[in-house]
Amino acid sequence: xxxxxxxxxxxxxxxxxxxxxxxxxxxxxxxxxxxxxxxxxxxxxxxxxxxxxxxxxxxxxxxxxxxxxxxxxxxxxxxxxxxx
Numbered sequence: 001x002x003x004x005x006x007x008x009x010x011x012x013x014x015x016x017x018x019x020x021x022x023x024x025x026x027x028x029x030x031x032x033x034x035x036x037x038x039x040x041x042x043x044x045x046x047x048x049x050x051x052x053x054x055x056x057x058x059x060x061x062x063x064x065x066x067x068x069x070x071x072x073x074x075x076x077x078x079x080x081x082x083x084x
Contacts, residue, residue, distance in 0.1 A: 016067070017070065024074045028082050
């Protein structure tokens, strides 16, 4: 049975996914999408800047490995939290 290896790509995806879940919960408390969208984008920029220092990679690598998980989880959690 092969050993499960945690790569930098997986770490980046987990970091951005966790940030998306957290921001989805926070932005649902902000109310309207007019406030949630700028807050979500600001958090994405902050997480990306922190991840650049953490992983020592350029922003293109982080965007490729983190943008879609962040946006997917953020939107998923935000929609569920708004409708509950």
